[in-house]
Structures are given as structure tokens and as C-alpha cells.
Amino acid sequence: MPPTCLLDALAAVPDPRDDKGRSFPFAPILALLVVGILLGRRSPGAIIQLADDYGGDFALLLGFPRRRLPTASTLSKLLPRVDVRALEAVLRKWIAARLPPDDVLVVNMDGKCARGSADRAAQLPGVHLLAAFAPRFQAVLAQLRVDTKTNEYKAALELLNILPPRPGGYIITGDAMFTQADVCQAVRDRGDDYVLVVKDNQHALAVDIDAGLAFAAQAATFSPRRAGAAEGTGARSTVRANDREGARAR
Template structure:
């Protein structure tokens, strides 16, 4: 295989080489790395969201690229060949999902740590900056990040609606960073009720020490709190609801009072965009381990939303608990973290559903639904690490195979 010369240029190939091949060695024609690399690169390009489209794109790969990634040479045809669609389907359906997620997310971690070159997406000299990129730049000025923020990641699950397996639909739990939207890891669980059981498996391989992990009410348990503040060496922000009635009632009692009484422990954030206005009012109060393992503060977040005319039409109040002391996170920080948790919805779930049409997929065999979800995560990480905000726009920038393979230094 002609991949040794690429190992320095692209950490992705090194990572993908660690994924075990599910096939028997006897009669093996096409190396696993070739199939994985072609799938990863095809997923970068708009319109290639199914196995059929991926193979169709791969069939037009230049011969020199196929040689570099170690594709099979057919002496009768005198050229390097691409695996058939059937081979793509069979291999993707038999992959070790955990190993593939470790490889693809590990590549992103390599880039973040500086152990691999950041991907580069070519943009035309005369092309104007697209709208989402301008919004990000504007928001950085109008809503600057508070000083002293810890790196934070949101954890949540997603159902692949079009998938079918012998045990039901595929349900995936992922961790994604608040600020850059980089997916750190992903694991599959039998259903939403099993989501909490996989948290340890998801977080254990990740370097989350010193980070703040934000989770919804489903994960608010003493076991999860002890895991995060103990072996993982991280901090948590958890939502309190009916599944923790005593802690919920205690938080409500600590946070009851007039706005004047909490004036020094309140942060108000006004936002306008996407056809609505929103005011987020967060107040905090100190607590200790007697309320919840590792707890240091409780908070109440009130969200008032309405139209662009400023008239409030809806109100929502949630209570939560954090393991951060007041000197590490004041009301302004907690308000920012609570808003950042929605990155898992807006920058992962929504993007995969809309940009990649994931819920319309009818892929049902073996681990193939999860495998393509892993490659979509890789695509999201790749574009965001290249500094792109709009994934659909970035996918359209890759017009030919040369530009696409160049993203990963191939």
C-alpha cells in the first residue's frame, strides 16, 4: 500500500488505518483504507449523502490519487480500480462503530492539539463572504464571550429516524464543543432511555479534564455528577426537573425572592435575530454537596421570547445546578454556558438533518447508518476546523476531486 508517504501529511489516514477490517483476509481485493478515505472525501461534497452517490463520486477519482491511497491495480485493465457499490455497502454495514468514531473524532483532536495540519477549503478570490460567516463575525463584536470561560462541551442524543435495525432505530449520543462546534465523540445506545448508561463509555476516552460538560435533565443523576467531578476531573451543568424532585425543590427555595434581592447575582442577555427577540435572565445562589454531589451553585434561567416588535409572547423557566464555584463562574458565565448547550441542537442535530438529509436516509443494514453518521461528523469537524460557519456553503465550494482530496492533504 502506498500510504507511508502520506502519514506525515495527513493524520486522517493514520487514524483510519486503526479501524479494524470486518472482512476475511482470504479473497480480499480492496483495502479498507481505500473505502474509508473515498467515503470520507465524498461526504465532503454536496449531494453525496447516500452510498450510491458516494460510490458514483468515488468512481471518478483520478488514477494518481487512487495510487497514493493504495487502491487495487487491475493488470487486465491497466488501471487502479474503485470498489463496487455492493462492496461499499457490505463494508460500511460491518464496521466497528466505536473504532470508526474514535478514528474520525481523533483526527479532529489531532488538529486541535496541533498534531496535524488544519484542513484548508479553497475559496475563490472574487467570492464574497457568505451570510452566515458575516453573522458569526458580527456576533463576536455585539455579543463578546465573557472573560475566563472554561472550555465547554454539550452532550445529547439523536435518533436516526430513517434507520432500522433488529433492535430498533439507531440512537446516537455525542459530545460537541460549545465554541467551535467540534464533535469530540459519539456512541450508540439501544434507545433514549439507555442514553445515560453510555455516558461513561462516551467520555472516558476523551480528554475532558477541566472542561464544563452541559447535559439535559435526562442525565441529571448523582451517578453522572460523581463521574464527571471524580474520575473525569471535569465540571457539570445539569438541569433539574421532576426526576430529581428534592434537589429541584431545594433549588427553587434557594432562588426564590425579588429581583432586587438578587440584583448582584443576576445576568440579563438580550438577543435579536431569526425573526424573533429573546431575553435570558439568569440568577444564581450558592449551595453545597448536601444538595447534590459536587454542587456549588444553583441557577434559575427565565427565557422570554417574542417577535421583532419586542412584545413578549412566551415564557420558559428552568432550574439547574453546577459544580463551579462563584469565582470560576458568575451569572454572566452561566448564562453563556446555558445558551452554548444548544450547539448540540443547532450545530449537530439540525445540520445533519437539513444539510445531509439524514432523517430521509433509508440505510438500514448493520452498522451502516452509524458509519455514515460518523463520516458526517467528520465533515462537520473538517469544515469548522477550516474556519467555515455554513456547512452547506462550504460543501458547494468543493467543485472537483483534486480540491476535495487536498482538504486532507492527499
């Protein structure tokens, strides 16, 4: 049975600190970071400011034993040591457990560069993330970093592997980057469906789709009953003509 409380779920993330460096419990620290980010706080100092904004009881509600939060310096030192994959896995499972199980869920697969992650002075590119986002619930169901040596198309195959399956399934949407045979096959292997955008940069595929749609439109106007009636009329006319020819021969 998955935990219904996010604080309980965060307890499954391993604590990177040794026993001597645990002045504050780890799960409440993670909860503090989650709440701070959801409130638009983008730095450890801004997150710690929540104690002044909401009072000492705010720390108790998050699970801290006393009415005080760790310092911004403590958060800055701890953040690089957090197991990001373990944290994302916990959040992914917690969100998936709260989604309605039987409804088909539309998921947008798209990549973005994290704001403020690029360092132009050091000539370092920004952090490129590929995410599976459910707009109906405003939730990221899965996310991974796109390596600088690959692209979103290759990362999509890995993202589909970590996206939690669900009874109702998904409709995966994406732009022209993902109109690749192996991506489409990976979606079908999961038992899901896809709706992908095809642009003019894939001319042959666009022509094939147009031809298929045109054939389907033409086939929709075909009536088997009318065709059968026409064939029957032709057959009867042939028989009558043959009968008349036979009579003349006799």
C-alpha cells in the same frame, strides 16, 4: 505522536477481509466513506458517484493505487464487517489530538435517533445514539449506541468513560435527563465541570437550587465591615452603660 493525516490514522482500523479479498486497500476505502458522508452522500451508490463528479485523480488522492473506486456492491458487503468501535476510537483520538489542549471546551451531551434507521414494517425501532458534541469545532468527540433496554442517563456514564481527557478539561452540558447524582459525580471525577438543565419534573431539586441561589443573593448584600462596626458600637454602648451603673452603685 498521533498521525496528523486522517488517512494515516485510518490505517490503524483492522481490515476484516482475508488476503484473497483485498482488491482495494482498506484505509482508502474508509477515507472514501468519510469524505462521502461529509459531502452528504448517504448510500454506497452515491458515494461511488464521487469518481464521476471529481475525476480519476480523486481516487489517487485518497490513496487508491489506480484511478478507480470500488463498486457500490463492494462497499455494501464490506460495511457490515467494519469494526465500528475500532473505527470510532481512531476517529476520536484523531479529533482529540487536533483540539487546542489548554482551552476549556464546551461539550453538549445529547441523544438522537439516526434518520432513516427505523423500520416500521418490521416494527424495528431506530438506532438511538448518544453523542458528546463540541459545537465550537462542529465535531463529535465520542458517541455510542443506546441499548433499547436502557436510557440516555445510563449510557451517559459509559460515554463519560470513553470521552478522551484533555489538559484544558470540559464543561459538560445536558438536559434534565442527566441531572443525576452519579452522572454529576462522574463528571467531577474526571476533573471537569457541568451545566445541566433542571425542569419541573424534578421539583425537589429545583426548590433546593432556588433556595441556594436566594441564599447566595442575600449573602452578597452582607457586609462584614458594617456588621463589625455595628457589633463594636453595641459593645461600647454596653460598657458605657455598665460604667454609669457602676458609678451610681458607688
